[in-house]
Amino acid sequence: MDLSSFLNNCSKDCLFKSDVPEATKKQPCMLGIDEAGRGPVLGPMVYGIAYFPIDVKAKMEKQDFADSKSLTENKREEIFNRICAGKIDNFGWMTNVLSPVTISNSMFRRTKYNLNALSHDTAMGLIQNAIDEGVNVEEVYVDTVGPEAKYKDKLSARFPAIKFTVAQKADSKYSVVSAASICAKVIRDRIIANWRFLEDVKNPEDYGSGYPGDPKTKAFLQNNLDPVFGFPSFVRFSWSTANEILESKAIECEWEEIDNKPANNKNMNQFFDSKKQASFFKNRCLHRVTDLSKI
Missing domain, CATH: 1.10.10.460 (Ribonuclease hii. Domain 2)
Structure with missing residues (x-):
């Protein structure tokens, strides 16, 4: 798999994805979400989704999908290679690689934007991307980030037509989340192994x-x-x-703040009292209201 679109510039995010199986456009699908690399101080965090028609769920559960952390590296690679080779029918996937630069810049914003918020937005972005690609998403299973109920409410508010299941350790409970976990983990491991330092x-x-x-x-x-x-x-x-x-x-480093306040601050009331502004209000049929009960 060619990862050069990210490795050529590791400071920018990158999306990797499979072709969308025709069956997933026509049949109701389940979609799983998980991430790899949330805790490390080095390298990217990779969010992944996997999806397939609901009616092939039993078949997919026989594909050795499991929490990526419980599998050996060789086993993860073997499963992912089968996925990329198209040996698992009606299966689609997508990953979003968040660079260390993106993670740091997001968390250093003036307004509060922590790793949980970044994770939520990335997950919702992947769901939207799948929908935009034509995937008929009906059910979504998510490994929770933060309180389960709040996360579920946030997702449901964004996608009211989708049924959400948000749970701790979802990657070990639902095969579709396990598959997403494997995709995210393999992509991240390959990126780390081939990182190009600038x-x-x-x-x-x-x-x-x-x-x-x-x-x-x-x-x-x-x-x-x-x-x-x-x-x-x-x-x-x-x-x-x-x-x-x-x-x-x-x-x-010390950053000096520049005082951008005008030298002569004027009270807002001066604008309304000024005779020079009379035509402004007259032309717009506006007049002063002193008694709200007359409105």
């Missing part, structure tokens, strides 16, 4: 698991900090692990 990085192949508690990951962060520009784009700046290193070792 920066001059020390020991680019020795960063461990990418999780904050991994000693190799911590060493990678310590060894690849630029005191002015921070970390390579492989790193999620918004993670506390990265932030702590930046605060202790990076050069501190």
